[in-house]
Amino acid sequence: MKRYTTYLFDFDYTLADSSKGIVLCFRHVLNLHGYTGITDEEIKRTIGKTLEESFSILTEVTDADTLAAYKKEYVKAADQHMTVNTFLFPETLSVLTQLKKDGARIGIISTKYRYRIMELLSQKLPAQFLDIIVGGEDVKTPKPSPEGLLFAIEHLSVPKEETLYIGDSTVDAETAQAAGVDFMGVLHGATTRSELEAYPHVGIAPDLTLLTE
Known part of the structure; x- marks a missing residue:
């Protein structure tokens, strides 16, 4: 090359x-809001996109305030779980x-x-x-x-x-x-x-x- x-x-x-940590944090937020039918593979396919984009893809939510709230919850979980995973x-x-x-x-x-x-x-x-x-x-x-x-x-x-x-x-x-x-x-x-x-x-x-x- x-x-x-x-x-x-x-x-x-x-x-x-960081897929283990990412899936864990997404799963935490998704479960909080009743999204239980989303697979780990579906979550992994969104890695690389913004958190708002990822949550919109996974939940079909388009409301900016709701997506911002999901992002805030994710970041809080990530502060605890991401680096070690x-x-x-x-x-x-x-x-x-x-x-x-x-x-x-x-x-x-x-x-x-x-x-x-x-x-x-x-x-x-x-x-x-x-x-x-x-x-x-x-x-x-x-x-x-x-x-x-x-x-x-x-x-x-x-x-x-x-x-x-x-x-x-x-x-x-x-x-x-x-x-x-x-x-x-x-x-x-x-x-x-x-x-x-x-x-x-x-x-x-x-x-x-x-x-x-």
């Missing part, structure tokens, strides 16, 4: 498996370490809150290892808007053609396309290879190791 100077990653289902994929640390050793800049662009990402990664990576983290609280328009990705590129002062965005979902693929940067899909999540292949990409791989091969 072509070498880039900057590698920007999605978080959930790309660098880490989130695990980096086996190759994540070695791939990130090798890219950094090779002189690349590394960042994360996610709909997940930045503080929650930092809470986990501060236990796994040296301080200042990542060059930038853009979380859901840092943008006005979430992915697939390119806002967060373009902000990172501008902040790091790197050319788009030297930047690769890596993610697991069609939302990530759309984000890269909208930003005008190359995209690599990783098959850690619930999105299939054929779904990712519908978007421009430089590679689709079972895991992150392709980045250092």
Whole structure:
């Protein structure tokens, strides 16, 4: 694969498996409001979208105030359960370490809150290892808007053609396309290879190791 100077990653289902915590928190809110027929797989299929979008998909609720209330309940549950139920994929640390050793800049662009990402990664990576983290609280328009990705590129002062965005979902693929940067899909999540292949990409791989091969 072509070498880039900057590698920007999605978080959930790309660098880490937080599905256990996500399902637990969604299940908590859904059960509170009587939604008992929703499967874990249906919840996992919404990972990568905003909480409001996910709850709307799962419950068919469209009222903004109701969705905001569900989000607030989710965040409260996540403060207790998310980090302890989130695990980096086996190759994540070695791939990130090798890219950094090779002189690349590394960042994360996610709909997940930045503080929650930092809470986990501060236990796994040296301080200042990542060059930038853009979380859901840092943008006005979430992915697939390119806002967060373009902000990172501008902040790091790197050319788009030297930047690769890596993610697991069609939302990530759309984000890269909208930003005008190359995209690599990783098959850690619930999105299939054929779904990712519908978007421009430089590679689709079972895991992150392709980045250092």
